[in-house]
Amino acid sequence: MVSCPICGKSVNANRINDHIDSGCESHFENGENGGISRSSTPVSSFFKTPIAKKESTLNGTGGINGDHPTSSPSLPPALSTSTSYKKRTFAETTTTPIANTDQNGHHTPTTDQPSAAPDSPPLRKKPKLSPNAPLPERMRPHTLNDIAGQQALIGPNGLLRGLIESNTIPSLILWGPPGTGKTTIARIIASTCNSRFVEINSTSTGVGELKKLFGEARNELGLTGRKTILFCDEIHRFSRSQQDVFLGPVEKGEVTLVGATTENPSFKMQGALLSRCRVFVLEQLTPADTETILRRALAAELATTTEDSPLHTATLLSPESDELIPFLATTSTGDARTALNLLALTLSLLATDPELTLAQLKPHLTKTLLYDRAGDAHYNAISAFHKSIRGSSPDGALYYLALMLQSGEDPLYIARRMIVIASEDIGLADNSMLSLATATYTACEKVGLPEARINLAHCAVALALAPKSTRSYRGLAAAMHAVGKEEGVMGLKVPPHLCNAPTRLLKDMGVGKGYKYNPDYMGGRVKQEYLPPELEGRVFLEDDNLPGTKGVDEDLDDEEREEVLAEEEDRLGLKRKAREPGEQRRTNGAGSTGDAEGVVEGEELVLADEDF
Known part of the structure; x- marks a missing residue:
């Protein structure tokens, strides 16, 4: 069904032209014929007078209304006697009076239907909510001014506010934590813009319904x-193949997509669709914003109760007590929906016992952790945990470990990450950490929660306090870059003396000839090249445990700065001592592949040992 652009009534889309040709008198959705009586027996259209000819007859000098002019001024221009039908825009049709027919056949403009100005948005009825609707739904704002927070987007100078007020809404994605106003903003867009609005949810809408x-x-x-305007809540739940269905209509401008998601669109949305949408980021509500919402809701709820309601005598709701609202705002962690649901629960408990104290209520007001084991919070927490260990912060590591455990994270997932940390960030500085991390994983398997949390804490603190070295990690990265990115390196042949020669034929061909078996030589030291000739002298493993390319952090205080400089001086002193003439220096144990600083002793390249 579609709305007629002239009379505004619902008409079958296939009969819209017939409806307009009939002067908006027939072909309605419910079968009405505009008040004109029809024979119960259908009459073939062959015997019907064309509408243009009928109007000419009715309004001509020799017709029924001979005193009328030949052209009815009340008829819409599109229904005049002109032989060509001219399409008109929606703004034009909203200002055109609709013609009615009285008992004498006279056409008079309709006066009881107000016409909207061309630039004014259509009047929409405020939705009637059931008294049993949840409190968050009943308290949902209806204007941008009523929304708490998000001032960067919908404040007086907000970009999104400007787009809404100018009625130039592009396809957009509203990305933010739960309870920050994504759905509310979308519905306000629907109520203020001169467009058709359709709301769907990705959990209950399939591809077939989308195409329809x-x-x-x-x-x-x-x-x-x-x-x-098509509002799609939880758009990230659509698969990438389902999201492909949006590409054509959005590209052609047939629909304006407004999507809402709590997940990072870069990870959850198809790239081609994301490139056609503008992403607006909604920030988590501050406690002050949440308090504003709660106080407004509390006042509205108390206004609907009778004077003898127990809520008016509740101690926690008295003007002298101001501990409930701040507690709820803090507990909800920036989620307005959670805050309002907790307020509704509180009011229901106080209605039965007005003397309840906050201490008695707290066990009933469970804290909601904004943590999704498959979402952004999951990856943000493990990232912060890893970076705390890398930064030698045991306090940060313990905090994020506790956060993940309290949120139901799999302990084996945390243990696996610590195995990686042991090699990536501690590495050659303390080789025992890899064994500890591996043993921690085994302990978690055998013990399980809740005791496994102790093993995880032991390993996390040990990793955070251990010295750090990324030599092996950076060395592998350099070698991977050479093999994968540098032209020709991937196809270099292994030197013949390093090739395997298990058969007599290969030995006769000289494969493996010239190889020096290190254990046969004193100290295992030999002069032998292990890289292809094209990479001779190339160094992948650097000397320094940590590169330190950015120098001393400017944010360190004076005492910390002096400590860092002293450690660096000691390191350089040990390095110089290791390279004094006459001192025994260790060559590259895998063979002389070169030195990071180009130091040469005779013909043999050496590396200083930095793992003291």
Whole structure:
């Protein structure tokens, strides 16, 4: 069904032209014929007088209304006697008076239907909410000014506010934590913009329904000129193949997509669709914003109760007590929906016992952790845990470990990450950490929670306090870059003396000839090249445990700065001592592949041992 651009009534999309040709008198959705009596027996259209000819007869000098002019001024221009039908925009049709027919056959403009100004948005009825609707739904704002927080987007100078007020809404994605106003903003867009609005949820809408909606939007745009705003909640739940269905309609401008998601669109949305949408980031509400919402809701709820309601005598709700609202704002962690649900629960408990104290209520007001084991919070927490260990902060490591455990994270997932940390960040500085991390994983398997949390804490603190070295990690990265990125390196042949020669034929061909078996030589030291000739002298393993390319951090205080400089001086002193003439220096144990600083002793390249 579509709305007629002239009379505004619902008409079958396939009969819209017939409806307009009839002067908006027939072909309605419910079968009404505009008040004109019809024979119960259908009459073939062959015997019907064309509408243009009928109007000419009714309004001509020799017709029934001979005193009327030949052209009815009350008829819409599109229904005049002109032989060509001219399409008009939606703004034009909203200002055109609708013709009615009285008992004498006279056409008079309709006066009881107000016409909207061309630039004014259509009047929308405020949705009637059931008294049993949840408190968050009943308290949902209806204007941008009522929304708490998000001032960067919808404040007086907010970009999104400017787009809404100018009625130039692009396809956009609203990305933010739960309870920050994504759905509310989308519905305000619907109520203020002169467009058709359709709301769907990705959990209950399939591809077939989407294609049907896009077809209706296409018909609406072609018949009335009105665009369709399609609001899709939880859009990240659509698979990438399902998201492909949006590409065509969004690209052609048949629909304006407004998506809401709590997950990072870069990870959850198809790249081609994301490139056609503008992403607006909604920030988590501050405690002050949440308090504003709660106080407004509390005042509205108390206003609907009778004077003898127990809520008016509740101690926690008295003006002298101001501990409930701040507690709820803090407990909800920036989620307005959670805060309002907790307030509703509190009011229901106080209605039965007005003397309840906050201490008695706290066990009933469970804290909601914003943690999704498959979402952003999951990856943010493990990232912060890893970086705390890398930064030698045992306090940070313990905090994020506790956060993940309290949120139900798999302890084996945390243990696996610590195995990686042991080699990536501690590495050659303390080889025992890899054994500890591996043993921690085994302990978690055998013990399980809750005791396994002790093993995890032991390992996390040990890793945080251990010295750090990324030599092996950076060395592998340099070698991987050479093999994968540098032209020709991937195809270099292994030197013949390093090749395997298990058969007599290969030995006769000289494969493996010239190889020096290190254990046969004193100290295992030999002069032998292990890299292809094209990479001779190339160094992948650097001397320093940590590169330190950015120098001393400017944010360190004076005492910490002096400590860092002293450690660096000691390191350089040990390095110089290791390279004094006459001192025994260790060559590269895998063979002389070169020195990071180009130091040469005779013909043999050496590396200083930095793992003291």
